[in-house]
Every structure is written in structure tokens, then in C-alpha cells.
Amino acid sequence: MTAGYSRILAVFAFIAILVTLPLWIRDTFYVNIASQILIWSIAAMGLNLLVGYAGLVSLGHASLFAIGGYAVGIAITSGFDQLTAFVIGLAIILLISAIFGALALRSTGIGFLMITLAIGQILWGVAYRWVSLTNGDNGISIPARPQPFGLDIEGPTPFYYLALAVFILALAFTSRLVLSPLGAAIRGTRDEPRRMTALGYNVWLTRYIAFVMSGFLSGIAGLLFLYYNGFVSPQVLTVQSSSEILLMVLSGGSATIFGPFVGALVIVFMKNVASSFVERWSLVLGLIFVLIIIFIPEGIVPGLARLKTGFGGARRIRAVPAPSGEAS
Amino acid sequence: MNPLRVKGLCKSFGGLRVTRDVDLDVAAGERRLIIGPNGAGKTTLFNLIAGEIKPDAGEISLMGRDITRSPGRARAHMGLARTYQIITLFPQDTLIRNVSIALMGLMPLRWNPFANLSQCRDVSDAAHEALERVGLVHLADRKISETSYGECRRVEIAMALAQQPSVLLLDEPLAGLSVDERRGVQDLLLSIPRDVTTVMIEHDMDVALRFAERITLMHFGAVVLDGTRDEVVNAPQTREVYLAG
Amino acid sequence: MWFILTINSVTLGGLLFLLSAGFSLIFGLMRIPNLTHGSFFMLGGYLGVTLIRFGLNFWIAAILTALIMAAIGVTVERLLLRPLGGNAMQQVLLTLGLSFIIADLSLMIWTGDPVRVPTPPGLEGTASLFALQFPLYRLAVVGIAVIIAVGLWLMIERTRLGAMIRAGVDDAPMARVVGIRVSALFSVVFALGAALAGFAGLMAGPYLSIYPGLDSEMLPLALIVVILGGTNSLLGALVGSFIIGFLFNFGQVLFPNLAYVILFLPMLVILMFRPQGLFGRLT
Structure with missing residues (x-):
């Protein structure tokens, strides 16, 4: 039981640090970076539901991240008010996730990865080429951040608290889901899909629900991203962008609650801070990718746990699921 | 019939x-x-x-x-319920969790994303009962990966029986x-x-x-x-x- | 205009075949989509043009490029992919990481400006037939693609190496049982795929020119060709390449806004109704 209490204590300490963060770091540059980390954490938490818990590796998640931002941006520029635009955004995220998932789940394993990559490219193509709708390469801008419940979130610190509130909600939702019957079912379909079918589970539908939840969570992060930048462009939908989210999941540790946060922390920090010293972000990204896959395939959080328990009792967790070629 | x-x-x-x-x-x-x-x-x-x-x-x-x-x-x-020739259990989960997954397969509860599974009394009671029948209730909280082969075979049977097929x-x-x-x-088979x-x-x-x-x-x-x-x-x-x- | 479009479509189809034949073989044998394949294409173009700048003849540069790319392919397979054992997902992600590294290194070496590759001497002009003007170089590209397609087909169907590859594609464990070193085949096929992709990159040079981002434009094309045609089918790669070649060029003129979407539509239809691809077999 003491282990349970110390865990709860650690979570509270973690949240307390996040809540008081703007008080310690006065520099708005770093407050903004903290907001970015939270936004990408939420996106990675969404992808983690799929990659970590359902065992389905998607390379098209950036398009689900960006789609809501585009929907809201287009709605606002065509004259809708912020609230309506927000609701339209949520609806579009759900709709596209539902279609995307139905197509991608024709397959699992490597096939799933290839289809998500291809569909991600289609959506990138729409954003990049359908200039009359998406403004092409220039992207879509919104004039101002919304004022949810009349709150002003234009400043870095108020916006940080908005991102933090959504982050905590997402964290609560995922940690709840993982302990729930549905969460157990989702992991079951990852490990033993045949057995799950024989036990009466609808494996396809379970995966589909995981996909839509995953897309929805990542899409919400994308809305925050739009509000943060005031701007969304095809750059956000590229394979590289999808790969960054995936790398956050894998580097932090897939199928862990805090892995996506740790991954987002590392990647966003490297991207923002390191890239002001080193110019070559792609190179760094590629190198981290290769190094993580070769040396700590289970990710940072489980990797640290392994160090703590000693190498003797190390159990290798499959960070990336082996493809299961079964038809369901 | x-x-x-x-x-x-x-x-x-x-x-x-x-x-x-x-x-x-x-x-x-x-x-x-x-x-x-x-x-x-x-x-x-x-x-x-x-x-x-x-x-x-x-x-x-x-x-x-x-x-x-x-x-x-x-x-x-x-x-209809079945067991497998090659053991197919969830190795990172405990015995009780394995049997619970079997039980939930037939319950609407399996779609619930909010309930805490380990606090669902009816599931855990039924799962304990199923483990009791195969004589493994004392290992309920052990992981499958740390359980012997013979015990895994019993869990296979417990999962099938738990569904009351x-x-x-x-x-x-x-x-x-x-x-x-x-x-x-x-003896276990004869007691079905x-x-x-x-x-x-x-x-x-x-x-x-x-x-x-x-x-x-x-x-x-x-x-x-x-x-x-x-x-x-x-x-x-x-x-x-x-x-x- | 329709005529030019058709010529462009056939040329692109030929290039896509060179790119996707190797992609398809690697997928068939190793069961992974090689996400560095677009990078191999771009790298081949850059390497080739560098060799030409050193004063080499276009064709000699093309052959040298293919050889260098083959060596790079073997290195990647032996040094990076093989240590991951059979974990396909890790291998795929590694090829993805590698593609970022290659993209950035290329940007460092060859800068961000598009590199024009001179058309090989003797092929600059056009040939007229029935009052139509055929650009010679594009005809040559198509001709080379057809020759290589026939060569590949003969290699797969008629040689011992081809028989081993077919056995490996059909049933790797069984191939191992009868004494085929499947892992050695991985290197061969990876080298072949990289060589073909790099060669195609240089061939594309005089026509598309070489620029950063070419890799991520070509990779999805190879991907849809293979999903469309079906993996481990050369015929599928050939037919798929020409379908995409036509869709790409005609789509861009007819539906400029949605050209990219149209490109992927046949793939979605195939996925819905025939997931193994047009010429693929269910395994």
C-alpha cells in the first residue's frame, strides 16, 4: 500500500510543480515552451492510446492533430464566432478520425502503418494543394485567441493555464481508461486478438474505439496548437510531424501514463532549445529516432525503471508491437 | 436438440x-x-x-x-467457450485480471471506459470463484509471466469455465x-x-x-x-x- | 497538350516502376516498407549529378551511382536493420529515422537550391513521328524502364537467385529449411532496391531536377504503387506505376486542387475491396 501512496504523492507533486511553474520561470519564452510541451504531450497521449495500448503504430497522426485546427481556422475566417468554430472543430475531428480509422483498420501491424502514412499524405495534400479552401502553403491564421467563459488567454501565462487544464483532464481520462474494463479490452486486442474474439470481444470495434479516442485527443491538442500559434499550416501535417509525435511516444515509453509527457518534454526542448545551437533539427530528430530504437526501444520511463530495478531482473517490454497479421 | x-x-x-x-x-x-x-x-x-x-x-x-x-x-x-493447445494468456497481467477479462467478454461492462476494473466487485468476486474452482485463488495477484506452466493450463480452463459455457x-x-x-x-476436468x-x-x-x-x-x-x-x-x-x- | 501529358505520364510511370520494383521486392521478402526508399531516390540523383560535375559521362555516372547506392543499401541492411532481428516494426521506424538523417545531410551538402541535371548528349532533341514531337530523353527513360523490367522479370523467373528470392517471399521459414540463406538474400534485395531507386533518381534528374523534399514526394508514390499493385508482384508494380503516372499528370491539369487526393483514391478503393492489391496474392 505504501507504494500506492507514494505514487499518489508523486502525481500530486508533479501537478503542483506544473501549476506553480510560471511563478518560478518568469521568462515568458520558457512559459511558452512549457505550453508547447503540454500541447504536444496531449497529442502524444492520444497517439499512445493507439501505439502503446492498442498496439497500432500510426504514421498519420499529425493530420488528425492538424485537422481540428484547420476546421476552426476556416470556420473563423468564414465568419463564425469562436464558440461555433470550436464546436465545428470538435465535430470535424470526430468525423475525420472516424473515417480515417475505418479505412486504416482494414489492416493491422505494418499494413496499418502504411495506410496511416498514405492517408496522412492525402490530408497533407488537401491542406497543401486545395488552396481555395486551405490557403495552401501559407496556412490559415486566426485573428485572436478565444475567450473561453470570458477569460482572457492572450498572455503566455493565462494560456499556459488553459493548456495545463486540458492536459490534466487528458491525463485523468487516460489514467482512468487504462484501469477500466475498456482499457483492459484494448490491451487484450493488442496482445491476443484471437483469444479476445473467442472470449466474446469485438476486436475490430474495440480497436476502432481506441482509434477514434486517440484521434480525438490528438485533435484537441491540435486545437490548442492553433490557439497557441494563431496559425496552422501544411507543415504541421507532414510525415516528419507525425514522426515527431510518434517519437515522443516511443522515446518516453509507450503504454505508460507519463511516457508521452517525458517524450514531449525531451523532443520539444530539443527542438526549441537545441535547434538554436544546432541548426539541423531533422538530423537530430533522425539520430534520436535511430538511437532510441537501437538502444532503449522500451522508452525512457520504463528504461529508468529498468535501471532502478537493476539489470538482472530486466524484463524486456515490447515497446513497439510486433505486427500481428491476423484478419479480424 | x-x-x-x-x-x-x-x-x-x-x-x-x-x-x-x-x-x-x-x-x-x-x-x-x-x-x-x-x-x-x-x-x-x-x-x-x-x-x-x-x-x-x-x-x-x-x-x-x-x-x-x-x-x-x-x-x-x-x-461456446474454448481453451487453446498453445497457452494464450495475457502474460503481463495477473491471474485474476486474466479471468476478469474472460468474464467481461460476455458483459456490457467491457465497453466501460471509466469504471475501475479492480474495484468492480461482481467481476472480481466471480473471478475469485473461478480461480477457486481450479485451486489457484491463492495466486490471484501473481502475474502470468511468473506462473508455472501447469498453473497456466489451469488458468486457461478457469477462463473458459468462468464464462459458464x-x-x-x-x-x-x-x-x-x-x-x-x-x-x-x-480431477479438475472431471469436476466440470x-x-x-x-x-x-x-x-x-x-x-x-x-x-x-x-x-x-x-x-x-x-x-x-x-x-x-x-x-x-x-x-x-x-x-x-x-x-x- | 494531351499528347505532352501522355508522354509525361508514361515517363513518370517508368521512373516510378524503377523506384517501386525494389520497394516491392524488399517488402515481399523482409515484410517491411523501406521508408528510406524515397531518400535513396533523391540521394541517387545528387550523387549522380556530383559525378557528372566531376566530368563523368551521364551513363557512366548512372552506373556508378547504382553501384554506390547498392553499397549503401548493403551497409544499411547489415549494420542497422539486421541487429534488430525480426522486429519488423523497429526496422520500419529505423528506416524512417534514417530518412530524416539523409534528408538533412543532403541539404547540408547540396544546399536547398534545386539541382538541374544536364540531359545526356544526343538525347536533347525530339523525334518526329506522325507530326508528333517525341522528346528523346523521355523516350529513353521509358525504354530503360522497360528493359530493366524485363531484366528483373528474367532474373526473378529464370535464375537461381530469382528462385531463391521467390522461395523467400513465399515462405521464408520453409526457404530456410531447404537451405536458402534468407538473411543473405535480404542484403541482396536491399542492395538491388537501393541501386534501382538511386538509378531512378538520376534518371529523373534531367526531367524533374533534384531538390530537398523530393524524397518525401517520391516515397508516398512508391507506397501507393505497391498498395495498388500488390506487394511481391513485379507486374503489380509495373501496372501500378503507370496508373499513378497517368493519374498524377492528368489529375494535376484536370483537378489542380485535388490532384493529390485523386492520386490516392484508387488506393482507397483497392483497400476497401481488394486489400491484397490488384496483383497480390492472399497469404
Whole structure:
């Protein structure tokens, strides 16, 4: 039981640090970076539901991240008010996730990865080429951040608290889901899909629900991203962008609650801070990718746990699921 | 009305005919044994009945309803449960969690994203009960990956029994067990309630013959013989098949 | 205009075939989509043009490029992919990481400006037939693609190496049982795929020119060709390449806004109704 209490204590300490963060770091540059980390954490938490818990590796998640931002941006520029635009955004995220998932789940394993990559490219193509709708390469801008419940979130610190509130909600939702019957079912379909079918589970539908939840969570992060930048462009939908989210999941540790946060922390920090010293972000990204896959395939959080328990009792967790070629 | 009927079932993989025109008729409460040499198509027959693969021809009915085209999960909801020859459990989960997953397979609860599974009293009570029946309740919170092979076999059976099936398919429940472990599992098999119609594939004849009332002999994908225990054991075909195989 | 479009479509189809034949073979044998394949294409273009700048003849540069790319392919397979054992997902992600590294290194070496590759001497002009003007170089590209397609087909169907590859594609464990060193085949096929992709990159040079981002434009094309045609089918790669070649060029003129979407539509249709691809077999 003491282990349970110390865990709860650690979570509270973690949240307390996040809540008081703007008080310690006065520099708005770093407050903004903290907001970015939270936004990408939420996106990675969404992808983690799929990659970590359902065992389905998607390379098209950036398009689900960006789609809501585009929907809201287009709605606002065509004259809708912020609230309506927000609701339209949520609806579009759900709709596209539902279609995307139905197509991608024709397959699992490597096939799933290839289809998500291809569909991600289609959506990138729409954003990049359908200039009359998406403004092409220039992207879509919104004039101002919304004022949810009349709150002003234009400043870095108020916006940080908005991102933090959504982050905590997402964290609560995922940690709840993982302990729930549905969460157990989702992991079951990852490990033993045949057995799950024989036990009466609808494996396809379970995966589909995981996909839509995953897309929805990542899409919400994308809305925050739009509000943060005031701007969304095809750059956000590229394979590289999808790969960054995936790398956050894998580097932090897939199928862990805090892995996506740790991954987002590392990647966003490297991207923002390191890239002001080193110019070559792609190179760094590629190198981290290769190094993580070769040396700590289970990710940072489980990797640290392994160090703590000693190498003797190390159990290798499959960070990336082996493809299961079964038809369901 | 017999709970499990199979008529004219055929299945080929490529050019290989693994199930040839198989008929099987199992009466309510019956304990049926399927024997035959390796490659006789016994496990394929189970996979066909459970809906994991689709037959090329023939019909399967469960509790009087045609299930030939029903997906595997629907068959589970109609009262069919099975165990696997190769243990397929969730290795990172505890015994109690494994059995809970089996229990939830038939409950609407399995779609609930908010409830805390370990605090669902009815599930955990039923899961403990199922573990009690196979004598493993003291290991409820141990991980499968840290559990012995013989105990895993029992968990397999506990998961199937937890679903309170009308028809139970047991695929070599004694495979790979030591003599002592066999005795335990044998008692467990004999304790399965009589109202559960049970079909078992097993090579261990001593145990199997104590368990079964009727035996079906398969060879090269086809049913060679079907009859009471003594009929099949004493039939010349049985000796032929095993000597030839 | 329709005529030019058709010529462009056939040329692109030929290039896509060179790119996706190797992609398809690697996928068939190793069961992974090689996400560095677009990078191999771009790298081949850059390497080739560098060799030409050193004063080499276009064709000699093309052959040298293919050889260098083959060596790079073997290195990647031996040094990076093989240590991951059979974990396909890790291998795929590694090829993805590698593609970022190659993209950035290329940007460092060859800068962000598009590099024009001179058309090989003797092929600059056009040939007229029935009052139509055929650009010679594009005809040559198509001709080379056809020759290589026939060569590959002969290699797969008629040689011992081809027989081993077919056996490996059909059933790797069984191939191992009968004494084929499947892992050695991985290197061969990876080298072949990289060589073909790099060669195609240089061939594309005089026509598309070489620029950063070419890799991520070509990779999805190879991907849809293979999903469309079906993996481990050369014929599928060939037919798929020409379908995409036509869709790409005609789509861009007819539906400029949605050209990219149209490119992927046949793939979606195939996925819905024939997931193994047009010429693929269910395994």
C-alpha cells in the first residue's frame, strides 16, 4: 500500500510543480515552451492510446492533430464566432478520425502503418494543394485567441493555464481508461486478438474505439496548437510531424501514463532549445529516432525503471508491437 | 436438440484438405473425446467451430441455431467457450485480471471506459470463484509471466469455465504437464459440471478415457469412426490409424 | 497538350516502376516498407549529378551511382536493420529515422537550391513521328524502364537467385529449411532496391531536377504503387506505376486542387475491396 501512496504523492507533486511553474520561470519564452510541451504531450497521449495500448503504430497522426485546427481556422475566417468554430472543430475531428480509422483498420501491424502514412499524405495534400479552401502553403491564421467563459488567454501565462487544464483532464481520462474494463479490452486486442474474439470481444470495434479516442485527443491538442500559434499550416501535417509525435511516444515509453509527457518534454526542448545551437533539427530528430530504437526501444520511463530495478531482473517490454497479421 | 452439430464440414489450405466432410453430433451434457494422430485436423475442427477460420462448405449449429456464418465473438455470446493447445494468456497481467477479462467478454461492462476494473466487485468476486474452482485463488495477484506452466493450463480452463459455457471445447488441456500436474488437471476436468457439453482433444489416453463417454476418431481430416468409448477403443480401425500414423 | 501529358505520364510511370520494383521486392521478402526508399531516390540523383560535375559521362555516372547506392543499401541492411532481428516494426521506424538523417545531410551538402541535371548528349532533341514531337530523353527513360523490367522479370523467373528470392517471399521459414540463406538474400534485395531507386533518381534528374523534399514526394508514390499493385508482384508494380503516372499528370491539369487526393483514391478503393492489391496474392 505504501507504494500506492507514494505514487499518489508523486502525481500530486508533479501537478503542483506544473501549476506553480510560471511563478518560478518568469521568462515568458520558457512559459511558452512549457505550453508547447503540454500541447504536444496531449497529442502524444492520444497517439499512445493507439501505439502503446492498442498496439497500432500510426504514421498519420499529425493530420488528425492538424485537422481540428484547420476546421476552426476556416470556420473563423468564414465568419463564425469562436464558440461555433470550436464546436465545428470538435465535430470535424470526430468525423475525420472516424473515417480515417475505418479505412486504416482494414489492416493491422505494418499494413496499418502504411495506410496511416498514405492517408496522412492525402490530408497533407488537401491542406497543401486545395488552396481555395486551405490557403495552401501559407496556412490559415486566426485573428485572436478565444475567450473561453470570458477569460482572457492572450498572455503566455493565462494560456499556459488553459493548456495545463486540458492536459490534466487528458491525463485523468487516460489514467482512468487504462484501469477500466475498456482499457483492459484494448490491451487484450493488442496482445491476443484471437483469444479476445473467442472470449466474446469485438476486436475490430474495440480497436476502432481506441482509434477514434486517440484521434480525438490528438485533435484537441491540435486545437490548442492553433490557439497557441494563431496559425496552422501544411507543415504541421507532414510525415516528419507525425514522426515527431510518434517519437515522443516511443522515446518516453509507450503504454505508460507519463511516457508521452517525458517524450514531449525531451523532443520539444530539443527542438526549441537545441535547434538554436544546432541548426539541423531533422538530423537530430533522425539520430534520436535511430538511437532510441537501437538502444532503449522500451522508452525512457520504463528504461529508468529498468535501471532502478537493476539489470538482472530486466524484463524486456515490447515497446513497439510486433505486427500481428491476423484478419479480424 | 443437440447443442453442437457439425454437418459436411470442409476446409482446405491451398491444396491441402485439412477437414473433409466432417459430421459431429454432440448431445446435451455429453463428454466427447476426439482422438487421432497429429495432423488429423482436430485443432482445425475446433477453429472452425469457434469461428476463427471459415469453412469452405458445410454447416455448424450451436444450441439449434445455424452459426456457420456468425463471427467468433457471437458464438461466445451464444455459450461456446474454448481453451487453446498453445497457452494464450495475457502474460503481463495477473491471474485474476486474466479471468476478469474472460468474464467481461460476455458483459456490457467491457465497453466501460471509466469504471475501475479492480474495484468492480461482481467481476472480481466471480473471478475469485473461478480461480477457486481450479485451486489457484491463492495466486490471484501473481502475474502470468511468473506462473508455472501447469498453473497456466489451469488458468486457461478457469477462463473458459468462468464464462459458464453451454458447450466447452478443450484443446489438449494436459499437453506438456508433468505426471503430478496431470492428476490435478484430470480431477479438475472431471469436476466440470455435467450440464456443460464438453468436447476434448487429448492424446493422454488414460485421462481421456476416464473422461469421455463417446469418442470420435479422426484421420487425414476425416471422421473415421464415431461411437461409445468401448466401441472405438476396440475397433480395428483405431489400431490401424495409430499404427499407420 | 494531351499528347505532352501522355508522354509525361508514361515517363513518370517508368521512373516510378524503377523506384517501386525494389520497394516491392524488399517488402515481399523482409515484410517491411523501406521508408528510406524515397531518400535513396533523391540521394541517387545528387550523387549522380556530383559525378557528372566531376566530368563523368551521364551513363557512366548512372552506373556508378547504382553501384554506390547498392553499397549503401548493403551497409544499411547489415549494420542497422539486421541487429534488430525480426522486429519488423523497429526496422520500419529505423528506416524512417534514417530518412530524416539523409534528408538533412543532403541539404547540408547540396544546399536547398534545386539541382538541374544536364540531359545526356544526343538525347536533347525530339523525334518526329506522325507530326508528333517525341522528346528523346523521355523516350529513353521509358525504354530503360522497360528493359530493366524485363531484366528483373528474367532474373526473378529464370535464375537461381530469382528462385531463391521467390522461395523467400513465399515462405521464408520453409526457404530456410531447404537451405536458402534468407538473411543473405535480404542484403541482396536491399542492395538491388537501393541501386534501382538511386538509378531512378538520376534518371529523373534531367526531367524533374533534384531538390530537398523530393524524397518525401517520391516515397508516398512508391507506397501507393505497391498498395495498388500488390506487394511481391513485379507486374503489380509495373501496372501500378503507370496508373499513378497517368493519374498524377492528368489529375494535376484536370483537378489542380485535388490532384493529390485523386492520386490516392484508387488506393482507397483497392483497400476497401481488394486489400491484397490488384496483383497480390492472399497469404
